[in-house]
Amino acid sequence: MKKILLYPFSCFLFLFSIVSCDKDLEVENEENYMENFEMLWKTVDEKYCFFDYKKDSIKNWDDVYVEYKAKVQDCRNKMDLFYILGDMLKELKDGHVNLYSSFDISRYDIQGHAPDNFNIKVIKNDRYLGRDYKIAGGFQYVMLENNIGYIRYSSFSSTFSDANLDYVLFYFANADGLIIDVRDNGGGYASLVEKIASRFTDNKVLVGYSQYKSGTGHSDLSDPEPVYVESGDGIHYKGLVAILTNRNCYSATNDFVQTMKVLPGVIQIGDRTGGGAGMPMSSELPNGWYVRMSMAPYMDVDKHYTEFGIEPDIRVDMSAEDEKDGVDTIIETARDWLMTHWRN
Amino acid sequence: MNNVTFRRFLFFLFFSSVSLSLWATEIDSLNYRLTNRAVSLSLGAKREYDSYLSPLLYKGTGFSLMDERVSFLSKKLNNLSKYTEFDFSASVTDNPTNTASFLSMSLRGFSGVHYHLRPLPRMSLLLGGLVNLELGGRYQNRNQNNPYSLLLNANLWASVMCYYHIPLRTRTLTLRDHFSMPFVGVMFSPNYAQTYYEIFSEGHYDGTFPVTSFGSRFQWRNKLSLDFPIKICTFRFGFVLERSVTTVNDLETRSMDVSGTVGFVYNFVTFKGKKKIPSEFRNPVE
Numbered sequence: 001m002k003k004i005l006l007y008p009f010s011c012f013l014f015l016f017s018i019v020s021c022d023k024d025l026e027v028e029n030e031e032n033y034m035e036n037f038e039m040l041w042k043t044v045d046e047k048y049c050f051f052d053y054k055k056d057s058i059k060n061w062d063d064v065y066v067e068y069k070a071k072v073q074d075c076r077n078k079m080d081l082f083y084i085l086g087d088m089l090k091e092l093k094d095g096h097v098n099l100y101s102s103f104d105i106s107r108y109d110i111q112g113h114a115p116d117n118f119n120i121k122v123i124k125n126d127r128y129l130g131r132d133y134k135i136a137g138g139f140q141y142v143m144l145e146n147n148i149g150y151i152r153y154s155s156f157s158s159t160f161s162d163a164n165l166d167y168v169l170f171y172f173a174n175a176d177g178l179i180i181d182v183r184d185n186g187g188g189y190a191s192l193v194e195k196i197a198s199r200f201t202d203n204k205v206l207v208g209y210s211q212y213k214s215g216t217g218h219s220d221l222s223d224p225e226p227v228y229v230e231s232g233d234g235i236h237y238k239g240l241v242a243i244l245t246n247r248n249c250y251s252a253t254n255d256f257v258q259t260m261k262v263l264p265g266v267i268q269i270g271d272r273t274g275g276g277a278g279m280p281m282s283s284e285l286p287n288g289w290y291v292r293m294s295m296a297p298y299m300d301v302d303k304h305y306t307e308f309g310i311e312p313d314i315r316v317d318m319s320a321e322d323e324k325d326g327v328d329t330i331i332e333t334a335r336d337w338l339m340t341h342w343r344n
Numbered sequence: 345m346n347n348v349t350f351r352r353f354l355f356f357l358f359f360s361s362v363s364l365s366l367w368a369t370e371i372d373s374l375n376y377r378l379t380n381r382a383v384s385l386s387l388g389a390k391r392e393y394d395s396y397l398s399p400l401l402y403k404g405t406g407f408s409l410m411d412e413r414v415s416f417l418s419k420k421l422n423n424l425s426k427y428t429e430f431d432f433s434a435s436v437t438d439n440p441t442n443t444a445s446f447l448s449m450s451l452r453g454f455s456g457v458h459y460h461l462r463p464l465p466r467m468s469l470l471l472g473g474l475v476n477l478e479l480g481g482r483y484q485n486r487n488q489n490n491p492y493s494l495l496l497n498a499n500l501w502a503s504v505m506c507y508y509h510i511p512l513r514t515r516t517l518t519l520r521d522h523f524s525m526p527f528v529g530v531m532f533s534p535n536y537a538q539t540y541y542e543i544f545s546e547g548h549y550d551g552t553f554p555v556t557s558f559g560s561r562f563q564w565r566n567k568l569s570l571d572f573p574i575k576i577c578t579f580r581f582g583f584v585l586e587r588s589v590t591t592v593n594d595l596e597t598r599s600m601d602v603s604g605t606v607g608f609v610y611n612f613v614t615f616k617g618k619k620k621i622p623s624e625f626r627n628p629v630e
Contacts, residue, residue, distance in 0.1 A: 021587075022598060025393055025401035030440050043399060047537055191545065210546060213537035215594050222535065225548045279539055282487035284398050288441035292488055295537035 027286040033081050036285045037072040040085055040099075041065050043283045048092060049211070049297050050278060051218035053305050059091050061218075079103070082289070089291070094307070095250055096280040096294045110250055110274040117246035117271045117318045117330060118183040123152065125326045134171070137164035141171065148335050149175035156188025156252040162234050165199055169235040177338025178237060179331060180260075181244040187251025187276060197259045198232025200241065200266065205229050207259040209303055212296040224299055229259060240342050241266045242334035245312060251276035257310050258300050267337065268312040270330045275309040376613045376622075379415040382569075384607025386410065386584050390435040392446055393598040394493050396534060397484040398439065402446045406435025406601060408584075417457070427474065427503070429454040443486075450480025450495050458505060470505035474524060489539050493597070499529030499561070518571035525564040529556045536594040554592045563588040571609050578609040
């Protein structure tokens with residue numbers, strides 16, 4: 001009897017002994033600077049997707065380890081650690097790589113020394129949006145002089161409905177051209193890109209390719225998978241479209257420009273976009289900070305990464321003189337181009 | 345795993361479970377079969393690790409509600425029994441600094457058959473196999489494009505159950521230990537750093553349903569319980585231990601549950617469909 005009773009209990013004890021696993025995942029001291037550094041470096045090493053593509057434009061990641069390990073060894077407090085780790089991430093030259101703490105967010109300056117090429121005060125004067133513009137979802141829109149439609153879309157985090165799109169495009173149905181101003185739009189939801197673009201085509205169109213990091217090696221990327229935009233339900237716009245861009249067009253906005261440029265009758269005017277062609281995903285550190293980085297790159301239809309931006313079809317900067325007079329050089333260039341080309 | 349292999353596997357799972365239940369129906373037309381049912385609630389500690397969501401081990405608490413049924417396939421054939429189980433479990437676990445949490449939920453169903461051995465008086469040793477299907481998810485509350493993991497898998501399990509009846513002066517206690525372990529299956533997993541947006545919005549499913557076996561899915565579950573009859577019902581007290589480690593697509597998940605269980609057990613007979621209810625039973629709705 002006793003022996004029999006021992007069977008399940010011994011099983012249970014045996015299983016309990018197996019339970020003492022996962023020791024390799026236990027963090028002994030969450031605040032240990034070196035442990036946080038090691039985990040951040042390793043996470044980036046295994047998950048960041050542009051090491052191969054950027055090999056000539058960024059430092060070797062193993063060299064970065066040596067350089068920053070020495071700095072972390074001399075680190076005296078938590079804030080110092082944050083800025084050292086933040087600087088390490090900036091070596092990747094990627095606006096999608098950020099370290100988040102409760103006191104700051106590290107970020108790479110995508111604009112650099114490029115001109116702003118955007119002034120909201122100029123946009124808000126009566127020549128353009130003025131005070132009497134219409135709003136539908138995240139869109140602000142107005143009909144400019146010469147029957148040119150103007151849509152200001154400042155963030156892909158500002159959502160909109162199909163009905164919003166229907167009303168906006170219906171309003172511009174008889175316009176002689178449409179300007180979509182996405183300058184200073186830093187991105188947001190990638191799903192909204194297709195939602196807009198689907199209103200500018202009647203066909204299924206190949207607009208690029210997507211990949212993802214398929215393993216821990218720097219070159220472990222999946223085969224490029226084609227990405228299509230299909231004709232959407234609702235009202236479509238059939239005329240010419242000018243997309244206005246500057247260096248702060250980033251992430252989903254970069255994807256939007258890349259997608260729209262494939263469609264017929266669409267032109268990009270202004271400055272190069274800021275890039276950001278890798279969809280970021282998140283991870284975290286033992287001390288509670290979290291990090292995001294590009295892990296799933298997008299390519300254009302020619303299978304080129306647009307991580308460093310998309311060159312415009314017509315390159316034009318804001319003139320300081322025009323700006324002083326309340327004139328937006330880039331909008332005016334777009335308006336001239338649309339008026340010249342819409343009948344052709 | 346290519347499509348043909350995957351379809352064959354699903355067909356095999358489907359065929360196994362359907363044929364078992366048909367068999368059960370055919371050979372059981374004349375006899376009453378008791379079904380032993382246990383409904384229990386578990387509460388305990390949970391540890392989770394999901395490298396798709398975080399490189400850290402999360403710890404917290406979880407509960408589950410479990411419904412288990414055991415019945416002989418036939419009264420005549422008293423060495424084969426059918427086992428079914430449904431359980432719903434939920435847990436909340438936190439990272440080491442309590443700055444992020446996993447919220448996990450899953451619904452599982454098990455079905456299978458055991459062969460009964462009686463090596464000693466008052467003891468039954470049940471050997472058999474189970475088929476399971478699990479659907480659930482794990483949500484991390486601050487990740488951006490990788491905030492959740494879908495839990496979707498189907499497996500064939502080896503199962504061993506041991507019952508020992510302990511007669512006391514006024515009642516008989518039942519001690520049970522149930523150990524089970526999957527040996528082959530299929531599970532959903534994104535590729536290493538593939539977003540769910542890419543999988544479900546763009547339809548890039550390649551590699552997201554790998555076949556798993558001991559090397560890629562090591563899991564076991566042990567349920568130890570004691571059934572204790574009192575005047576009005578039989579209580580069940582026990583422990584559940586479950587360990588799971590999966591390694592697919594360069595992603596690793598681990599989970600560990602240690603729970604205490606309390607529930608109740610009863611036996612019943614069902615008369616379903618066109619089958620006429622025997623006269624010795626009173627039907628309350630007639």
